[in-house]
Amino acid sequence: MTQRYKIYLLCTNDTKNFLYISHMNKKTIPDEALFDTDPFMPGLSVDCVTIGFEDNKLKVLVLKWKTLGGLWTLPGGFVFKNEDLNEAAIRVLKERTGIKLPFLEQFHTFGAVNRRDPNEIDGFIKNLESFGIEGELMNWFSQRFVSAGYVSLIDIQKCNLKTDVFSAEIKWASLEELPDLILDHNHIVKTALDYIKNLLQYLPVGITLLPEKFTMKELQYLYEAILQKKLDRGNFQRKMLKLDIFNRHEKMMEGKANKAPYLYSIDKERYEKLLANGYGFSS
């Protein structure tokens, strides 16, 4: 029943969740840091499309590997055998951003055999070799993975980004300058954006992307970024306010040469209620 592939993990202080692939000879890794792949579901992973909003642009959280090529990936991870799929995604998100699920939703599972472009495999294998990965450990990494995709919408300001042990860098990449990602990760991002775009048609999701207090204009820019189209200012304002999920605050007075706009925040309770209902087919 259990897998027999040995794999080398380093227990860091705050997590046992990340594989540690060392440039060091494995003899230099302390004994208590050695584990095998038993705790993980074979062939199963989660990938998180973590969306933020900054400078009126949508951004996606990406990691750069500690490899020669410096390939980019989505944050992701394996799933413990005693862990719900959702929990795995929540864990990954928590570890990269320090935030626990403001909005986290499974949108699609990617299960094509050729998620990994055949042309890409050689480079991938070479990269793993450069980390000192070999034998059964190599088998683990080069096996076929089916990956569940999760989207979350996050307030960038609240994040405390951390790389994982594979990666040298973690950053918010705007959609225009999204780097080439490994495997089908670019496709995963596109699918996630379509999902959110569709969701926004009938649910005011995405408000979680904004800081605590925001102006209607900022909210409008967010909608425009997700929907990829211009909206009418006046109509947007009315439409949003009619949802009756906002609290209006005192004015902002920042040094702009115009009338100071109101600040709004979300009334959590009414917002949740609205999310639960959605819209209906008319007549």
Next chain:
Amino acid sequence: MTQRYKIYLLCTNDTKNFLYISHMNKKTIPDEALFDTDPFMPGLSVDCVTIGFEDNKLKVLVLKWKTLGGLWTLPGGFVFKNEDLNEAAIRVLKERTGIKLPFLEQFHTFGAVNRRDPNEIDGFIKNLESFGIEGELMNWFSQRFVSAGYVSLIDIQKCNLKTDVFSAEIKWASLEELPDLILDHNHIVKTALDYIKNLLQYLPVGITLLPEKFTMKELQYLYEAILQKKLDRGNFQRKMLKLDIFNRHEKMMEGKANKAPYLYSIDKERYEKLLANGYGFSS
């Protein structure tokens, strides 16, 4: 890399896809019918929520196991290592209904650790034992599975139902009399129905459930079944016709004591076009 669990498969004439669990002693199974679990992805399955429409009711395709308890399940199967997840679902659907994907869509992946109710496990294991399953084969079946759920909407008339080797019976069960299903299959059905209901808000999906030619009233009943609410006849008719995806035919004259309604069929081309577009956020 490869799994080592032996499993016993019988190659039937038309498929190698189904595990055959024999009451016979395994010595009576011909040698060429013996395989191990190597061809399958461990811990991964697909489940199909196959929806039809008959007597103005939505129906779901279910199978009854050849076990003592006669437990019911959704049609489902394992995924070959060299097979796309989608392909696995298409294959399962094809084998049960004889139909190749009129509409087949992955809607959610079920990955809770306790998909299998702990109280249920004992009975499940006993059932497997009653089939003569033991040892590593038992391990295969009692391992944790993550399952990708697929919905399809099918014209019942076109189906040619076949049981699989596990099952004694296959039938269309109306939602009101849907039996208790194993694992979280009842939950899977509910999730699929919610998904379709949501989809119908902005796409005229589900028309594929009806036979080639149908009346507007029949279409309305279908909508009412999916949306779980009454619709206004006149308004519904206008709304549908305005979609401009139907061809009107000569009348039906069946012996009803009323004005004979028109028959309509779908104009495939315009229908596909509409599906591709959907609706947009207004303003």
Next chain:
DNA sequence: TCAAAAGTGTTATCTGTACACCCATGT
């Protein structure tokens, strides 16, 4: 001829859309 259900009409109301007007604010 009559009940049933199709097809179509009518109307008030609501929503979407476009754009205008006035007001507050920092330069």
Next chain:
DNA sequence: ACATGGGTGTACAGATAACACTTTTGA
């Protein structure tokens, strides 16, 4: 004072909702 952009008003087009009227059909 004035350019900028917020807040709100208005008016038209189209969609929605409720229901009425007429027509066709088999019994």
